[in-house]
Amino acid sequence: MYENTPSLQTERLMLRSFTDGDMDAFYRIFSDVEANRFLPWFPLQNPADARRFFEARYAAKYAQPRAYAYAVCLKSDDVPIGYVNVDMDDAHDLGYGLRMEFWHRGIITEAAAAVVAQARKDGLPYITATHNRNNPRSGAVMKKLGMRYQYSYEERWQPKDILVTFRLYQLNLDGNDARVYKKHWDASAVHFVERDV
Numbered sequence: 001m002y003e004n005t006p007s008l009q010t011e012r013l014m015l016r017s018f019t020d021g022d023m024d025a026f027y028r029i030f031s032d033v034e035a036n037r038f039l040p041w042f043p044l045q046n047p048a049d050a051r052r053f054f055e056a057r058y059a060a061k062y063a064q065p066r067a068y069a070y071a072v073c074l075k076s077d078d079v080p081i082g083y084v085n086v087d088m089d090d091a092h093d094l095g096y097g098l099r100m101e102f103w104h105r106g107i108i109t110e111a112a113a114a115v116v117a118q119a120r121k122d123g124l125p126y127i128t129a130t131h132n133r134n135n136p137r138s139g140a141v142m143k144k145l146g147m148r149y150q151y152s153y154e155e156r157w158q159p160k161d162i163l164v165t166f167r168l169y170q171l172n173l174d175g176n177d178a179r180v181y182k183k184h185w186d187a188s189a190v191h192f193v194e195r196d197v
Helices: 020-030 047-062 107-122 136-144 183-187
Strands: 013-016 068-074 080-086 094-098 126-132 148-157 162-172
Touching: 013 107, 020 047, 020 068, 020 080, 020 094, 047 068, 068 107, 080 107, 094 107, 094 126, 107 136, 126 136, 136 162, 148 183, 162 183
Parallel strands: none
Antiparallel strands: 013 068, 068 080, 080 094, 126 162, 148 162
């Protein structure tokens, strides 16, 4: 386990860092076509892809002084079935994914709530999260976590090279409720506030 990602527990789940022994489970998560449908990367095609993806996206996180890069495991077997991450750049972007056969059980909401609580305890001032407008279920998770919709914007997502309208949600953890993370708004030529989100 990586020391900069201390394990967390919830009623049903163990949240911990991914390890070298998790590569088969890691591959199952990131090769799941439906689970990766609204994400920028293509589903992984083979175990070698999984190793490269892990090195590119997780090894760097685990090299940082603090990382929120969690494997989501059921306590019953401690095998990763999903992930919850909070990036340590200025967006503090919350991301999550779960193998399709575990959907509709509240697992990601439970896991993400624990990670958000840890981020608050550690003094992160805020977190943001975005979802494809065509994936409102992801937005429902954000709302359950107490995040508030701020604005929508268009971005051409790579490597899929598709134009996506994103909705940005934010949760200020330090009491500064007036703060709005505007980087995506400022960077996108097409940005707007939707009603009834």
